[in-house]
Amino acid sequence: MFAPLVIDAAGTPDVTFPPGHPGAGDDEYRMHRNEIAAAALAYRDGDPLPDIGYTPRDHDTWRRISAALASLHREFASTEARDAAERLALPADRVPQLSEASRRLEHLTGFTLRPAAGIVPLSEFYGSLADCMFHATQFIRHPSKPLFSPEPDMVHEVIGHGTTLASSRFAKLYRQAGEAARRAGNGTSLKAVSRVFWFTLEYGVMEENGQFMAYGASLLSAYGELQSFRGVEIRPLDVRDMVTRPYDVTSYQPVLYAAESLAHLEDFLGEFSSGVDGDTGDRLGLVPGEKW
Numbered sequence: 001m002f003a004p005l006v007i008d009a010a011g012t013p014d015v016t017f018p019p020g021h022p023g024a025g026d027d028e029y030r031m032h033r034n035e036i037a038a039a040a041l042a043y044r045d046g047d048p049l050p051d052i053g054y055t056p057r058d059h060d061t062w063r064r065i066s067a068a069l070a071s072l073h074r075e076f077a078s079t080e081a082r083d084a085a086e087r088l089a090l091p092a093d094r095v096p097q098l099s100e101a102s103r104r105l106e107h108l109t110g111f112t113l114r115p116a117a118g119i120v121p122l123s124e125f126y127g128s129l130a131d132c133m134f135h136a137t138q139f140i141r142h143p144s145k146p147l148f149s150p151e152p153d154m155v156h157e158v159i160g161h162g163t164t165l166a167s168s169r170f171a172k173l174y175r176q177a178g179e180a181a182r183r184a185g186n187g188t189s190l191k192a193v194s195r196v197f198w199f200t201l202e203y204g205v206m207e208e209n210g211q212f213m214a215y216g217a218s219l220l221s222a223y224g225e226l227q228s229f230r231g232v233e234i235r236p237l238d239v240r241d242m243v244t245r246p247y248d249v250t251s252y253q254p255v256l257y258a259a260e261s262l263a264h265l266e267d268f269l270g271e272f273s274s275g276v277d278g279d280t281g282d283r284l285g286l287v288p289g290e291k292w
């Protein structure tokens with residue numbers, strides 16, 4: 001449930017929260033979100049990344065979710081992700097600026113972050129990965145629900161994706177997905193790239209010492225799902241099964257896919273990504289126009 005962002009003729013954004021969204025009815029939070037969206041919309045290539053005036057509520061929310069996730073990562077996150085988090089060394093006591101996280105990532109793996117006001121078109125989002133650039137929102141979830149966000153906020157972008165992008169092995173998989181997306185064009189082949197990305201770099205798990213451990217950014221940044229993912233159906237990696245599986249971004253995933261190891265994941269994604277072209281979607285039986 002991404003809160004829709006309306007942009008008027010003068011380019012001023014206005015975010016609206018649907019009923020049931022934690023921010024519904026909180027005008028102060030809505031104005032803050034509008035300011036953050038406006039900064040992203042004003043951003044142009046080559047500009048310094050905009051610094052956000054985070055509020056005491058934002059910092060408090062970050063502190064709470066950051067501490068909760070850190071303790072879950074010790075139990076449920078893959079070794080590669082935990083090591084990468086240590087290298088990224090995000091602050092736990094305040095919201096980091098996107099510019100800080102981006103500088104750190106650039107130093108570690110060459111990836112940089114770019115501000116996103118809201119949903120970025122798929123071809124642009126995935127294509128940028130080929131240039132080692134990741135589109136990231138800068139807002140923080142509503143303080144009334146610190147352990148849940150209906151949208152990808154800074155916690156998802158930086159603690160989830162930032163952590164994995166701080167690993168040169170995961171960063172290479174993101175880049176390969178971006179190169180595959182560029183070759184895919186804008187039809188069903190891009191859908192295939194997006195689905196495989198979803199079930200690996202967003203929601204993937206891998207075996208480690210007989211346990212399933214999370215490496216996907218969505219799991220690493222989801223307080224509830226990270227504790228419960230071992231109870232869902234976990235299947236071996238399978239491209240055809242992934243790309244034809246309906247999925248719902250608004251609820252817990254009922255099926256996940258496990259790699260046998262990080263090397264197995266690299267082989268699987270390397271083979272898939274390098275083979276993507278404009279006909280991949282057709283070969284996998286995806287139907288143009290079908291909802292995805």
Ligand SMILES: [Fe+2]
Pocket residue numbers: 152156161202217218
């Ligand atoms: Fe994500």
